[in-house]
Amino acid sequence: MIIFSLTINTNFIKPYKMPHFKENKNIVIYSVLFAFTGILCMYTPIKTLGETNFDFRMILILISTLYLGSFGGLITTIIISIGRFIIGGKFVLIGIIVNLIAFLIGIVFRKSFIQQTGRTKYSIVVFLPYFVLSTFVLRVNINFLEDLFYLVYNTLFLLTFMALVYLLERLIQTNNTVDQAAYYENLQTIGQMAAAFAHEIRNPLTTVRGFIQYLSADNNHNKLNEFSPIILEELDRTNRIITDYLTLAKPGALKKESFEIQKVINEMSDLLSPIANLRGITIQNHVKGSDFIDGDVSYLKQCLMNVLNNSMEAIEDHGKILIKTRKDPTNKVLTLSIYDNGIGMTKEELQKIGLPFYTTKSKGTGIGTMVVHKLIKEMDGTIEFISEKGKWTEVLIRLPLTQTPPSIRND
Known part of the structure; x- marks a missing residue:
């Protein structure tokens, strides 16, 4: 025995x-x-x-x-x-x-x-x-x-x-x-990623190709100013898809540093506001204060880009996106809240958020949300989704605050 x-x-x-x-x-x-x-x-x-x-x-x-x-x-x-x-x-x-x-x-x-x-x-x-x-x-x-x-x-x-x-x-x-x-499961996952990647890339490229063909036709070049924002948006979408897939396939090394999170949030809000305005969406940035976290600036920017784009895509008509932060000095954690009044999600959908290739969008693959979960976790943070179907969704990102401000460290 x-x-x-x-x-x-x-x-x-x-x-x-x-x-x-x-x-x-x-x-x-x-x-x-x-x-x-x-x-x-x-x-x-x-x-x-x-x-x-x-x-x-x-x-x-x-x-x-x-x-x-x-x-x-x-x-x-x-x-x-x-x-x-x-x-x-x-x-x-x-x-x-x-x-x-x-x-x-x-x-x-x-x-x-x-x-x-x-x-x-x-x-x-x-x-x-x-x-x-x-x-x-x-x-x-x-x-x-x-x-x-x-x-x-x-x-x-x-x-x-x-x-x-x-x-x-x-x-x-x-x-x-x-x-x-496990080997065959990995092969299957790679196959799914390749198929999803090809599908995702083909959609915006097809759109751009169609507009270019239309504008190159006789007497249509004067409509370039009208359609150029859509073309640029589709090209930006292609770039985001490639970035997300590269992050999953070959993640870069975490460059941990202390930075002011409000500054990064304001930068991403200003960057996406023109695109939101074209869709009739208002981004209301109520972020105040000056708090520092230890993390990777590029990681946080990619997360904010994905979350804000998901919020915009969830709003079917004129709506708003509300960004706020609150600090918990006791636990030394900063909570970033991104709220939208879009289509929302059911409890069943919320439980599946972040799973491989799960998405609530008819044209999505779920890769962006997977990337957000992965990057936030690498920065020792957490992410939570709260939603009510047909009304709203709130994304809560919690990140650890810096123990010592950079100015004091340099001294």
Whole structure:
């Protein structure tokens, strides 16, 4: 029971995988864990006869040598033999010799064992020479053991050995299946991202191409001033899509610095106000004060760009976007609130916000919201969505305040 429980627990610490058995670092970890299990076996023997204990520690030496090779097997053998020497007794030398027999058998059969597809059955072949040699050593040196004992002990030894090989093979197979599932899931995600990216890019480019064709026709060039804002908006949208995908595919290093958050909010509000006005939307910026946070300015700008654009797209007709901040000195957190009176979201939709490729927009992909969640988290902040369907939505971004203002730091 000790052997099986510790083998399973080891899989949680370091999952069994055949490539892992070839790396020196992992070989040392596995061999030490196998040795620890073997020592526990010695301290809880299955049978005590005379002045010696009988246990299954040799199984761990065989397993370690067969799966990890001579280096791993040697580590396990040495540690277990030291443990056997510490326990002592009249037959301590015999116990160490039996350990060495298990180690040598493992070395001899290691190559053929690894090449086998049915390793559980092949473990019988490995066991037979060990059985012959170990029994010979015990019979020569310990004369009070009966034939029935040899029969029972070695039968249990073989069954335990085969069961442990079977358990390891199943664990290895399960771990490989999990890795393959994760790999194919990643491939599927990449495929979805590629399809969504192509779809998102195609839409604004098609719009721009249509306007250019229209304006290049006879007598339509005088309408350039009328359509140029729409063309620029579609090109900006394309740029935002590319930026979002690049952020997910190859995120840049966080450039953490102390900056005034109100200044960044005012800058983004002024940048997007002309676009909002074209849609009949008013951005009301009620941000006041001068608070500093530790974060990445470019990250925050990208988040604000995505959130404000989502707010504008959620407003079907003339509406407003309200931006406010409030400070919590107790928790040293600044809360940024972005409110819009757009179409809102249901409770079910709110629970899915931020999930891969989830969006409430018919033409969206959800990438922008994923990016916002990711960037805010990297700045040690949190984001929360509150909404009422058909009425309003409020986005709350909480970021940690700077402990020491930059002016004091420079001093």
